[in-house]
Amino acid sequence: MCDKTVQFSVLCSMLDAVARSKKPLLKRKHLRTFLDHVYTDHEFFSALRLILPGLDKERGTYGLKEAVLGKCIADALGLAKESEDAKKLLNWKKGSNAGNFPLVSAEVLYRRQSSSSGNLTIKDVNDYLDKLAAAESRDAKTTILAELINKTNAHEMRWIIIFILKELKLGISEKTVLHEFHPDAEDLFNVTCDLKLVCEKLKDRSQRFKRQDIVVGKPVRPQLASRVSGVEEAWKKLKGKRIVAECKFDGDRTQIHKNVNEVHFYSRSFIDHKEYTDGMAAVIIKQVKIDHCILDGEMLVWNKLTNRFAEFGSNQEVAKAAKDGLETDQQLCFVAFDILYSGDCSVTHQGLAERQILLKQVVQPLKGSLELLFPGSGCGHQDQPLWSTLVHTPEEINKFFMETVENRDEGIVLKDLDSKWEPGDRSGKWVKLKPDYVHAESELDALIIGCYLGSGRRGGEIGQFLLGLAEKPTQGGHPTRFFSFCKVGSGLSDNERDVLVSKLKPYLREVGRNTKPPSFYIVTNSSKERPDFWVEQPEKSVILEITSDIRTIKSEVFAAPYSLRFPRTNRIRYDKPWYDCLDVDSLVQLVHSRSGN
Ligand code: ATP
Secondary structure (H helix, E strand, C coil): CCCCCCEHHHHHHHHHHHHHCCCHHHHHHHHHHHHHHCCCCCCCHHHHHHHCHHHCCCCCCCCCCHHHHHHHHHHHCCCCCCCHHHHHHHCCCCCCCCCCHHHHHHHHHHCCCCCCCCCCEHHHHHHHHHHHHHCCCHHHHHHHHHHHHHCCCHHHHHHHHHHHHCCCCCCCCHHHHHHHHCCCHHHHHHHHCCHHHHHHHCCCCCCCCCCCCCCCCCCCCCCCCEECCCHHHHHHHHCCCCEEEEECCCCEEEEEEEECCEEEEECCCCCECHHHHHHHHHHHHHHECCCEEEEEEEEEEEECCCCEECCCCCHHHHHHHHHCCCCCCEEEEEEEEEEEEECCEECCCCCHHHHHHHHHHHECCECCCEEECCCCCCCCCCCCCCCEEEECCHHHHHHHHHHHHHCCCCCEEEEECCCCCCCCCCCCCEEEECHHHHCCCCEEEEEEEEEEEECHHHECCEEEEEEEEECCCCCCCCCCCEEEEEEECCCCCHHHHHHHHHHHHHHEEECCCCCCCCCCEECCCCHHHCCCEEECCHHHCCEEEEECCCCEEECCCCCCCEEECCCEEEEEECCCCHHHCCEHHHHHHHHHHHHCC
């Protein structure tokens, strides 16, 4: 059989069997049987791109998350806005099957679709999905979904919805799927990031494949760092090796491929960031002295006034300003910390120390625009710590870590100077040490002002909280207004959360489409700020002690001027009265005192 004739229902049955099986071996067997017996024409790509949607870069994005998808499906079914089923789709986080959008939609679809299979082939489904991704308007997407609904049953449609949301939850890793397809599939994918090519080259599954080297123009799966909880653990992992400690820059991991006058900027998930072209391509063409080269590093923003890297999160804005030809104080800056390809061959097999020498030979740095990382490099200010240094003892690691963190950098990465660069490897040749794994610098007390329903495992239950900070009260009084500050979901055990929610429940007001927040909460218009419930009386609410990454970030989402990165609940402060939460002025002071302003 070929992909033109394999029925989509066969794929659905296999996916059901994999999802249902508890034992990993059985899951693998179902997948293997499907691959071994269903395809005889080797068109594996059509099925594998559905099973591993995260690896398929052939199809654009659908632009459909649950909220919009729910509206499109309701329209495709011709449901009246106020009908029970339309409400069910739109309020998918509540009611039966809460938090599981595909199940909620299947429940609605079961009542409307015929029970027999629509006889679509896998190819038909892929064609429809191509059209869905290419459709620009919501109406056009709705029309395609309506056709799909007409030609499938609810069970098949549920899987299609799962593909669109890219959340298969099969309990089987991407690595295993690739391995069941072909023993060389993972290796080949790692150096090409191209699932279609992998399926074509390995279609004869009985033939082993000669290891392929990396090439300019095909992104490579990045080498990653394993996490350690402290200097001691880092030392245990790297003791006896030649170690370099580097600053962990807080930007976007980017792989730059230069092919004469053509430059590509690949993200960690192998997306080609064309928006960096205007700001960076000319710099790369000029400063990289060879025609063919792959650099590995971090894309950041450099502030020309402060002579420092800007806070995380401004890359896109600055890239857009460069595209629009706007003069600003900020510019893109690429910090190259590795070189993977030079001239006419890959250099990943060389040790890091050798690669760093090559990096310096091949790339001419340009202040604030193209920086290089090697022992001794830094921003050039004497009062600033180096970006990279050799370390020989745990004490030296600790010193570098403390200096780096005080400088408000994200943490450090320790690397074995003799190690090869391995695609997709996280085995510990690089280890990362971040302040939030070691100690949180600040513990802040914030008041719960809203609650969000969770999805997935905690579907239908409150899973996250919107926290607020007080407006500084007049002397002796209690605060009367609270500014939204951050959203927190992690840190509490299920039991702690259940007790907390049961205490808050009597005071929760469900948020409808037109519900305004209570007047004593100051919030922005951001959609992140729309919890599912407001806590109606702040005086009945509870304070959470929050720890976070060492730095605060300027907030555009929340009403308080700063928010936290990666906030986590440390403990519930039942012992603290509601009015004793942190106030906004104190937060601002705290931030300024830390940044030395
Ligand atoms: P995190 O969320 O901690 O950044 P991560 O999951 O994105 O982790 P990791 O592999 O765990 O990625 O950490 C390595 C990441 O750190 C790299 O992907 C890169 O983006 C970033 N990084 C910053 N500076 C360096 C550096 N000097 N060397 C290697 N990676 C660095």
